[in-house]
Amino acid sequence: xxxxxxxxxxxxxxxxxxxxxxxxxxxxxxxxxxxxxxxxxxxxxxxxxxxxxxxxxxxxxxxxxxxxxxxxxxxxxxxxxxxxxxxxxxxxxxxxxxxxxxxxxxxxxxxxxxxxxxxxxxxxxxxxxxxxxxxxxxxxxxxxxxxxxxxxxxxxxxxxxxxxxxxxxxxxxxxxxxxxxxxxxxxxxxxxxxxxxxxxxxxxxxxxxxxxxxxxxxxxxxxxxxxxxxxxxxxxxxxxxxxxxxxxxxxxxxxxxxxxxxxxxxxxxxxxxxxx
Numbered sequence: 007x008x009x010x011x012x013x014x015x016x017x018x019x020x021x022x023x024x025x026x027x028x029x030x031x032x033x034x035x036x037x038x039x040x041x042x043x044x045x046x047x048x049x050x051x052x053x054x055x056x057x058x059x060x061x062x063x064x065x066x067x068x069x070x071x072x073x074x075x076x077x078x079x080x081x082x083x084x085x086x087x088x089x090x091x092x093x094x095x096x097x098x099x100x101x102x103x104x105x106x107x108x109x110x111x112x113x114x115x116x117x118x119x120x121x122x123x124x125x126x127x128x129x130x131x132x133x134x135x136x137x138x139x140x141x142x143x144x145x146x147x148x149x150x151x152x153x154x155x156x157x158x159x160x161x162x163x164x165x166x167x168x169x170x171x172x173x174x175x176x177x178x179x180x181x182x183x184x185x186x187x188x189x190x191x192x193x194x195x196x197x198x199x200x201x202x203x204x205x206x207x208x209x210x211x212x213x214x215x216x217x218x219x220x221x222x223x224x225x226x227x228x229x230x231x232x233x234x235x236x237x238x239x240x241x242x243x244x245x246x247x248x249x250x251x252x253x254x255x256x257x258x259x260x261x262x263x264x265x266x267x268x269x270x271x272x273x274x275x276x277x278x279x280x281x282x
Contacts, residue, residue, distance in 0.1 A: 048080075048081035049078050049079070049080060049081060050078070050079055050080070050081045050084050050088075050090060051076050051077070051078050051090060052076065052077055052078075052079060052084050052085075052088045052089065052090055052109050052110070053074045053075075053076055053088075053089045053090070053092070053109070053110040054074065054075050054076065054077050054107060054108065054109055054110065055073065055074065055075075055104045055105065055106050055107060055108050055110065056072065056073055056074055056075040056106065057073055057106045058103065058104070058105055058106050059073055059100055059103060059104040060100070060103050061100055061101065061102050061103045062099060062100065063099070063100045064098070064099050064100075064118065065095030065096060065097070065098035065099065065100070065115065065118075066095065066096070068095065068100070069092055069095060074110065077109070084109065085109050085111050086111065086113075087111040087112035087113055088109050088110070088111050089109075089110040089111065089112065089115075094112075095110075095115070097117060097118045098115045098116065098117065098118055099115065099116055099117075099118045100114055100115060100116075101114065101115060101116040102114050123148075123191045123192050123226060124191075125191065125228060126189070126228050128230065129189075129228040129229060129230060130228075130229055130230075130231055130234050131191055131226050131227070131228060132226070132227050132228075132229045132234045132237060132238070133224055133225065133226050133227075134224070134225050134227065134237060134238075134241050134246065135222050135223070135224045135225075136222060136223055136224075136225065136241075136246055136247075136248065137222055138220045138221060138222060138223060140245065140246065140247045140248065141222070141223035141225065141248055142223070142248050142249070142250055144223070145250055146190060146193060146223075146225075146248060146250050147190070147193055148190055148191060148192050148193055149189075149190065150190045150250060150251070151187050151188065151189060151190070151250075151251040151253075151255065152188050152190060152227075152248045152249060152250055152251055153183055153185065153186045153187070153188070153248065153249045153251055153258055154183070154184055154185040154186075154188055154237065154240075154246055154247070154248050154249075155181055155182065155183050155184065155246065155247040155248070155249070156181070156182055156183075156184045156240040156244050156245070156246060156247075157179065157180075157181050157244060157245040157246070157247055158178050158179060158180045158181075158182075158244045158245075159178025159179035159180055159244075178265065179265065179266065180263055180264070180265040181247075181263060181264050181265070182261065182262075182263030182264070183258060183261045183263075184236055184237065184240060184246075185229070185233055185236065185237060186251075186257045186258040187251060187255070187256075187257045187258075188227050188228065188229065188233075189227070189228040190225060190226070190227060190228075191226040191227065191228055192225070192226040193223060193224070193225055193226075194223055194224040194225075225248070
């Protein structure tokens with residue numbers, strides 16, 4: 007009888023030890039697999055830096071270069087502003103460096119530009135602010151071509167004196183075209199390209215989507231570096247004026263300019279109204 011009792015005790019101890027080993031293995035496996043997700047609790051996929059990301063790296067570059075990986079966490083446990091979609095990195099730039107293993111958040115990012123404009127190769131995107139009327143009074147929109155004129159001898163910073171040029175005297179004030187067929191990349195307070203708007207203009211109306219509050223307009227223009235220098239010079243020390251060019255118009259040849267001595271001269275033969 008005593009021997010039977012001893013066997014029962016031994017079996018009990020054995021079962022106890024085996025159960026303890028099983029519990030230990032299960033708990034250890036859960037720790038290796040990461041935090042457990044309770045049944046019915048949502049999971050969230052977040053983006054994590056696969057390696058160090060230096061500041062000023064474009065969001066599109068980290069994706070193309072494989073600098074990101076993903077991790078799945080329980081909903082509500084992710085950091086505030088955690089990026090959960092690759093689309094959220096479009097037009098973004100890393101304002102700060104990110105260390106390997108860190109979750110990507112909106113606090114690390116900044117908008118790359120105010121609009122998704124594409125600057126043509128070989129050109130600079132040059133921003134200039136012009137008074138409402140000088141800037142086309144809201145008729146000019148992204149995608150349009152403009153001619154730009156310089157008005158010299160006006161304002162506090164203008165020279166306002168006669169300047170010898172190739173043996174002739176150039177009188178100030180003076181107006182002369184400085185650039186032709188300049189592509190407008192973007193315009194503040196504008197709703198789209200003029201030609202597209204015109205196609206949707208109801209009969210009898212002539213303007214759609216134009217700024218009309220008289221506020222200054224800021225243009226982003228596509229300019230060769232040498233042309234950018236010329237425009238910056240004019241907008242800094244004189245006054246610029248833009249005109250809307252016709253769609254498909256050829257660049258305007260060099261013009262003689264106009265000043266106090268020539269403005270009352272003969273009217274050019276091409277100044278007649280366009281013939282329909």
